[in-house]
Amino acid sequence: MPGRTVSTTVTTTDASFAVSAARSADLEAQIAEHPGDFRVLTGDRPTGALHLGHYFGTLANRVRLQRAGVEVFVVIADYQVITDRDSVGHLSRNLGELLLDYLAAGIDPDTATVFAHSAIPALNQLMLPFLSLVTAAELRRNPTVKAESEATGERSMSGLLLTYPVHQAADILFCHGNLVPVGRDQLPHVETTRLIARRFNERYAGGAVVFGEPDALLTDAPVLLGTDGTKMSKSRGNAIELRSTEDETAALIRRAKTDAHRTITYDPVDRPEVASLLLTAAMCTDADPVDFADSIGSRGAGALKALVTEAVNEYFRPLRRRRIDLAGDPEHLRAVLARGNARANEIANDTLDDVRHVMDMTY
Incomplete structure (x- = not known):
């Protein structure tokens, strides 16, 4: 009912935000002392080249964490392009532009794992058991799902958009990510991931910890306006792209x-x-x-x-x-992505094997 807070609600109140902010401050201190204890999962949809808002909002922070010694996984979320679109657009080109932006900004492929969503079958297979752990009502309450659905106007919500929070949970949990850099508006996604991890452990693993509950690392990301005075956005054509001359x-x-x-x-x-x-x-x-x-x-x-x-x-x-x-070196770019895909596949396959084992599906 409206206004009621229960354990499965995925909205961010002022009180829960204050708790998350305090926890983030503690996490930053832990990162400074023991960066190797953390694995970050973050990423972007390949819908175009990145701009200044992306750089100062997320990309610079990823580079900071990597240089501090945190293990960083970056997903190029190509499947998520079609959550609210009728076509994939120029997907291959956009993926390449995104990879260029990452590497130019300082993401080091020798220590970071950059991979494409669609190239990791076992990751996406985790969606099935994870979907069994949340209700349709819980998914519809997710603020991002609600906002994206409203933004599509008269278009009906796709099943992929409705399950978007579960897809994100699979992204985080497949590699056992324990740290997710987010802004306040993305906290509900981390809460959904924590909920799925907890329910999986309780329902399918008999209380054993197969998946840890990741922490949100709040980022004080500034909102930069585009040239037209609205939020800087690839889709609005009002952004200063990193690749701009x-x-x-x-x-x-x-x-x-x-x-x-x-x-x-x-x-x-x-x-x-x-x-x-x-x-x-x-x-x-x-x-x-x-x-x-x-x-x-x-x-x-x-x-x-x-x-x-x-x-x-x-x-x-x-x-x-x-x-x-x-x-000027497209072979290097292909090699970076191939290496990242191979590492992500290895981890995802191991995770899926563990899931099958605890769910008695090793036939």
Whole structure:
């Protein structure tokens, strides 16, 4: 019933968020001391090249964790492209662009495992027993399922979209990931994964721990606005992509929406577009957006955009050079993905064997 909190509810209250935030702070301390104790699962849908919002929101954090000594698994979630779409689009090309972005940003394939969803049959086979552990009502309550369903308008929800949280649970649990970097809006997915792990252990394993319950590592990811003043998004065409040239970046920033006030101030509430540009420059220079605003003063939006352009191009210049070099060696890219797929398959097969054993399915 509305407003009632029970153990299977997958909504994030202020109280549960506070608990998650405290737990994340403790986890960061543990990572600093014993990074080898953690295995991260994270990833993206290959629907296009990544942009600045992706980089500062998730990608830079993955690189940070990897460099700290955490084992990182990155799934290119190609099956999830069709959760809410009628076609796969340019899937092979998009997958390649995504892989280029990962490697150029610093994901090291010698220590990280980058793999494609569709290339790991045993991972996807885990969906069947996992689906038996959740109800349709629990899936429909998931905020992402609800939001994505509403975004499709008149289109009926696909079965794949409805089971999206279980697919994510399989992604995390197949490799026994114990750490999932998420923002607040993604906490319900981790709670669903924890619920599935707990129920599997109770119902099918007689209480033995086959799957541990992963922890959410909350990321303080900034929301960067696109050039039209809405959230930066691949689908809206308002994003500065990591692969953009310096001239393309300058052109995109020149047309970015601001406001009529000439004096530049950092005011995320009343001046969100200006604040987002200041925040972008600040993140590229490890500075304070308020200081940037003060340095511009009354010189207006033109000076602001020039400063942001310089900051972005300077920060991403090495990444873009690496990306160009990597794009010139397609055999290396294929080898990276093949190696990641092979490792993920080995782990998934072992996990599925364990599942079959505890479920008495070893015929």
